[in-house]
Amino acid sequence: MKTFNYHSTNDVKEATKLASSNSAFLAGGMTTIPSMKLGLASYKDIIDIKRIKKLSGIKVSGKSVIIGATTKHVEVANSKEIKKAIPSLAALAEGIGDPQVRNRGTIGGSIANNDPAADYPSACIALNATIHTSSRKITADKFFAGMFETALKKGELIQSVEFQVPEKSCYQKYPNPASRYAIVGVYVAKHKNGVNVGVTGAKSCVYNEKNIASALSKSFSSSAIDNVKIPSSGMNSDIHASAEYRANMVKIFAKKAVDAC
Ligand SMILES: Cc1cc2nc3c(=O)[nH]c(=O)nc-3n(C[C@H](O)[C@H](O)[C@H](O)COP(=O)(O)OP(=O)(O)OC[C@H]3O[C@@H](n4cnc5c(N)ncnc54)[C@H](O)[C@@H]3O)c2cc1C
Structure with missing residues (x-):
């Protein structure tokens, strides 16, 4: 040092x-x-x-x-x-x-x-x-x-x-088994005027997954996300998970979070 x-x-x-x-x-x-x-x-x-x-x-x-x-x-x-x-x-x-x-x-x-x-x-x-x-x-x-x-x-x-303070919220993450940092982490929060979906681990910077948020704002149920497409372009790809895997995990973990709210 x-x-x-x-x-x-x-x-x-x-x-x-x-x-x-x-x-x-x-x-x-x-x-x-x-x-x-x-x-x-x-x-x-x-x-x-x-x-x-x-x-x-x-x-x-x-x-x-x-x-x-x-x-x-x-x-x-x-x-x-x-x-x-x-x-x-x-x-x-x-x-x-x-x-x-x-x-x-x-x-x-x-x-x-x-x-x-x-x-x-x-x-x-x-x-x-x-x-x-x-x-x-x-x-x-x-x-x-x-x-x-x-x-x-x-x-x-x-x-x-x-x-x-939201009406409902839940954070679900798939942790790196060594550090516990998120390989993918999804925080769903339902507010009076809409839903936010904070995603970490998936891209180079945290972001609000607007497509999922918009589907959940119309209907707050995990099935509302079924038809939302999450492109893998721009997703991180490393020894822990490919871009395609991370894109899929964003959706899976958003659904898990909604079900656990
Ligand atoms: C082994 C290990 C595992 C970890 N696992 C996770 C995990 O699973 N999930 C997770 O989210 N994090 C994880 N972390 C990160 C950890 O939780 C800390 O939050 C992070 O390291 C920085 O916080 P700190 O208070 O130690 O900041 P410091 O190391 O003291 O500072 C970090 C930076 O922030 C700046 N800074 C600090 N305080 C302020 C302030 N008040 N205003 C402006 N700038 C400021 C400093 O200038 C510096 O640039 C892990 C860290 C380690 C070492």
């Missing part, structure tokens, strides 16, 4: 001021530390944000669930309020990685990293999330910009993620 400056702060403004074109925020460190150790990334400044109290915690109201950026996966998985308001979100967090990862990894780190196979981005899309940052609010459909890319500007800090 190369040398770097380590900063720790308890203030959002200071954290953003310390940021530069060659810095990273340190939340759970579950991506940043291994990437540095393996020589895949190097930074001049590491800005530890774990001491910033206002970035952590869970607030639930009738309409929304707000999760602070440094809230760990285990806290979301165990939250009684989230289990009551959006049980599928707590279940998603419970299915991330392993106990070590869930005890360190954070929701802000997960969505800032935007791994194409990460779980939380699909929840953000399905649950009409708003990402509150140090300078603005970004809706999920504008936040996830591409593989490991987001709308965040350099030094912009995620403060919290606000999810809309």
Whole structure:
């Protein structure tokens, strides 16, 4: 590992001021530390944000669930309020990685990293999330910009993620047996004004599967998806699954999610 400056702060403004074109925020460190150790990334400044109290915690109201950026996966998985308001979100967090990862990894780190196979981005899309940052609010459909890319500007800090409470929802994933990242993960959420289907693992970036969403908005039943065609073009293809397999899994897992709602 190369040398770097380590900063720790308890203030959002200071954290953003310390940021530069060659810095990273340190939340759970579950991506940043291994990437540095393996020589895949190097930074001049590491800005530890774990001491910033206002970035952590869970607030639930009738309409929304707000999760602070440094809230760990285990806290979301165990939250009684989230289990009551959006049980599928707590279940998603419970299915991330392993106990070590869930005890360190954070929701802000997960969505800032935007791994194409990460779980939380699909929840953000399905649950009409708003990402509150140090300078603005970004809706999920504008936040996830591409593989490991987001709308965040350099030094912009995620403060919290606000999810809309749906009428019904369910997340189903086919996990990689080693890492538990999604080979394909489908998050179906039925809202008063329509359905969203957040898909992760299948393409280079999370997306809303509009054809399935539109069929489910007309009739919320798994048979409504039967005639929807999911093209394999643009799907990931690797040693774990071909593009055609992933395209088929999107449909299968959407049906599973609807049946389990
Ligand atoms: C073995 C293993 C298995 C895993 N399995 C899964 C899985 O099954 N599903 C899944 O979804 N994920 C999985 N992960 C990812 C993990 O859950 C973490 O969410 C992820 O690694 C990043 O979160 P972190 O808090 O550790 O972020 P860090 O590593 O601390 O930071 C990652 C990046 O996010 C930026 N960042 C962090 N916090 C903020 C913030 N508040 N605002 C702006 N930028 C920020 C940092 O600058 C950095 O670029 C796995 C990771 C490992 C190591």
